[in-house]
Amino acid sequence: MDSALLQKLCRRIRSDILTITTQAGSGHPSSSLSAVELMATLFFKYLRYDMENPKDPGNDRVIFSKGHATPLYYALYAAAGVLSEKDLSGYRTFDSVLEGHPTRRFPYTEAATGSLGQGLSIGLGEALAMRLVHRSSFMVHGKTSGDQRSTMNAPRVFVLMGDGELAEGSVWEAAAAASFAKVNNLVLVVDVNRLGQSDPTMYGHDIAVYKKRFEAFGWGVVMIVDGNNLAQVDGAFAEALKHEDKPVVILAKTVKGKGVSFLEDALGWHGKPLSKDELPKALGQLGEVDTTMRGTVAKPLNKGKGERGKEAIFQLRPSPFTLHPPSYPSDKPVATRKAFGNALKRIGPYVRHMVVLDGDVKNSTYTEFFAHECPDRFVELFIAEQNMVGVAVGLSARGFHPVVSSFACFLTRAADQVRMAAFSGANIMMNGSHAGISIGEDGPSQMGLEDLALFRVVHGSTVLYPADAYAAEQLTEEALKKGGIVYIRTTRPETPILYSEKDTFPIGGSKVHRSSLTVHGKTSGDPRSAIHETATVVAAGITLYEALKAQQELAKEKIAIRVIDYYSVKPIDEKTLLAAAEETKTIIVVEDHYPEGGLGEAVASVLSTYSGNQHIKLCHLAVRKTPRSGRPAELLAYEEIDADAIIKRVKNVSA
Incomplete structure (x- = not known):
């Protein structure tokens, strides 16, 4: 499209922006309004995208990290003929x-955005x-040799970002990771319009500052002195696409409110539409507007590559397979974090759409097992958890199933990214290891004590907490089959083997352990001699072992x-819980987590809907004191979530 026609199209886009708001x-x-020339030039001169097939893997991708600019976003698709005036x-x-x-919900959207600072990470994930x-x-064998950083003519990812977002640390996490990985199919477009929501941005129109920063991070930089000048914008995109060995950023100095005199470069207009009285005046300043004008978005240059891409995506889908069940000696304790790593290694060669991301703790989370088995599908993202989750969202958008792994406490740093991932409908499995006070001597900074609350509250999430190696292995498989946001909480210390390869762990299930004193448990005899169960102890992970110890000790006292x-x-598992409440009348929850938001509140929520709850005693043992360094056994006793604390509480409620 020549410059004159593109200028006319920009007027149409501006008209739609003003009208629909x-x-x-x-x-x-x-x-x-500030980014109209930038994005119109991209869409109608440089983008390669089949508008009739948004899922075509040969398409370039566009992400509006600047999510509040949806008036422009939708106006572009209207100008491309995708949306009608009625749609707008x-x-x-x-x-x-x-x-x-x-x-x-809009089928051309790559991921939900609007919480600023996340789009570049998502774009990096898509580029990878x-x-x-x-x-x-990789498609044929599951592994490759040679330079894994080569993009081999892959489609490009374009990310639009506002200059205000450059204050977000997650942006620079993504910038560092992209240059380190030499991702040369990623183009960032920064709309430097000088004004934030309430004040000017940090450096206003001084794009030289941003240039130095991106260059220091290893990016190619193209600057536009007037980002609302079509000729300059065109030249900048042409220059940007010449970079072949690194990601590139276009820094464009623009005018917020461009095209409407009383909006241009004016504070106080952020997030404010024009009134019905102001609209005609603004539209009049645009000049002649042809609302029927359409632009053409070029299709992918090589449809053959697109077809091969489709075949490749198909090959990524898991094929039916039978895995050999894991086998663990019953007399050798195994940490669930290690069993999780074993599961990834075992599953990896078969589930070839799985990609594992780690934040420089792979030798602690045991994702290194997968890294050695499937090196081309392992991505080291270093100590940058927000970026890691954002990258996972991008990978998921392109049909992969990412696994994100770090310490449970560090994943909480990415809470907003996790929240937004759910809105994107992402399929991400997250492993939080080193959970709770049971990690011991490292102290409170390393203890995940808020993670269950974080992941339970995420819309549509699944939260799993295996106690032994068999449970951890099987739940890792179940998590990959489940989809959505799935969190697995794993433990640092080695724990005894409780189960066997014959046990199953369906999501939404539980495992009941009965006292040796009860006829309906592991023993047999005259039902009239059965001893009534005084209480039900609900536990998960490390506290399950404390509950089982308490069960054994109490049995010696005929309790x-x-x-x-x-x-x-x-x-x-509501059914099992309500049955236990009805039969024992007392529920004691014990968890290695703060009382807020964890297993205890999940149990309380179920019991609150039970018609007979007025007859049920509910007790909750959780981490209530400020934790400290110490041996795991000392800390469990200090927080009163060990076997002795359970025994004491059982005797108190039964007195």
């Missing part, structure tokens, strides 16, 4: 897929996914308790 009575017109009129309404910030798909030897292994924290 006024119709909606909300939105961000001024933030959208539904902007921000309940029944429309054109939401206030991009979501996957394209690299995997376009390595043909029977029921112990339930709630390895599935969410969804929780």
Whole structure:
């Protein structure tokens, strides 16, 4: 498209931006107006995308990290002929897929954005996914040799970001990772319009500052003095696409509110649409607008590559297979974190759409087992958890199933990315190891005590907490089959083997351990001699062993308790819990987690809906004191979540 036609199209886009925000009575017109020339040039001169097939793996990808600029986002698709005037009129309404910030309800959206600073990580994930798909030897054999950093003519990922986002640390985590990996199919476009929501941005229009920073991070940099000048923008994109050995950023100095005199470079207009009285004046300043004008987005240059990409994606899907069940000696304790690593290594060669990400703790989380087995599908992202989760979202968007692994406490740093991943419909399995005070001497900074609460509250999530190696192995498999956001909590210390390869661990299930005193448990005899179970102890992970110790000690005093292994924290096995409540009348929850948001509150939520709950005693043992360094046994006793504390509570409630 020549410059004159593109200029006319920009006027049409600006008209749509102003009109739909006024119709909606909300939105961000001024933030959208500044980037019109940037994105119109990209869409109608440089982007390669089959609008009739948004899932074509040969397509370039566009991510609006600047998610509040949806008026521009949707106006571009209208200009491309994807959306009608009627579609645009539904902007921000309940029944429309054109939401206030991009979501996957709109089929051209790569990932949900709007929480600023996340788009570059997502774009990096997509760029890495394209690299995997376009390595043909990977597709055939599951492994490659040679330079794994080569992108081999992979499609490009374009990310639009506002200058205000550059204050986010996650942006620089992504920038560092992208240059380290030499991801040369990633193009960042920064709309430097000088104004944030409430004040000017840190450096205003001084794009030289941003240039130095990106160059220091190993990026190629192209600067545009006037980002609203089509000729300069065109030249910048042409220059940017010449970079072949590194990611590149286009830094464009623009004017917020461009095209409307009383909006241009003016504070106080962020997130404010024009009134119905102001709209005609603004539209009049645009000049002649042809609302029927359409632009053409070029299709992928080589459809053959696109077809091969489709075949590659198909090959990535898991094929039916039979795995040899793991076998662990019954007399040798194994840490669940190690069993998790064993499972990844065992599953990896078969499930070839699985990619494992780690944050420089692979020798502690045991993802190094997978790294050695499937090196081309292991990504080291170093100590940058927010970026790691964002990259996982991008990988998921392109059909991979990422596994994110770190210490449980460190994953909480990426809480917002996890929250947004759910809105993107991402399939991500997350492993949080070193959970709870049971890690011992390392002290509170390393103890994951909030993680269950974080992941339980994520919309549609699954939360699992295996106690032994068999449970950890099988639940890792179940997590990969489940999809969505799945969190597995694993433990640092070695724990005894409780189960066998014959045991199954369906998500939403539990395991009941009955006292040796009860007829309906492991012993037989006259039912009239059965001893009533005084209470049910609900536990998971490390505290299950404390509950079982307490069960054995109490049996010596002819006191029977029921112990339930709630390895599935969410969804929780309500049926088994309510049966235990009805039969024993007392529920004691013991967990290596703060009292807020963990297993105890999951149990309480179920019991609150039980019609007979007024007859049920509920006790909750959890980490309530400020933790400290010490041996695991000392810490469990200090926090009163060990066997002695359970025994004491059982005797108190039965007195």
